[in-house]
Amino acid sequence: MSKSTLNALAAVLLTATALIPSHAAELKLLIDDTTSVIPTEVTYRVSPEGLEVKGWVAKRHPHSGRILGHVEIRLLDDAGAVLAQKDTYMVHYSPTRTNPQKASFSTLLPEVPKETATIEVAHRVGKTMDGN
Template structure:
């Protein structure tokens, strides 16, 4: 490799290290299972673009009507204070179908604040943060 290529790669690595918190791989995942629709199979990974969070939401009781709402992702510090919040739409289901059992979600949190210790994932009914 040429010296200019190595310098460019080093610059990209340094920028990524400055933007991406080193602790992001060790975040605690908290699932809110108190609602009728529960997040399941939730995963997260750090990418150069930010924190990618994806998974499914499933009904606690089958055949109980339509699924409405959105998925709320909150980044928390050690004390449980909200540092950032992002809402995700549910996909891969038909909201007008009488009895959908599950739906998937996927979102990107571009800026992960320093001090983030946990990711809380919950299903919410009502308007998203952007709609309020």
């Protein structure tokens, strides 16, 4: 590799370690299963761009209507206080289809506070953080 390529790679790695806490790979994953649509198969990984969270939402009772709403991802500290929150929409399904069984979601949180201990994932119906 050329020297300029190595320098660029080193800069990216330094930026990633500054934004992502070193313990991010050890975060707890908390799934809210109290609603009729439940996040499943949720995974996360640390990348140079941030914390990627993805998975599926599935209906608790098959053939029981549409999947509406959004997925809410919250980063919590040890005491359960919310440090950051991001809402994302489901993809790979048709919201107007009468009986979809599940839909996928994927999002990126570019900045992860050092105090983050838990990633909470929940399905919500209603307005998102930005009011949509």
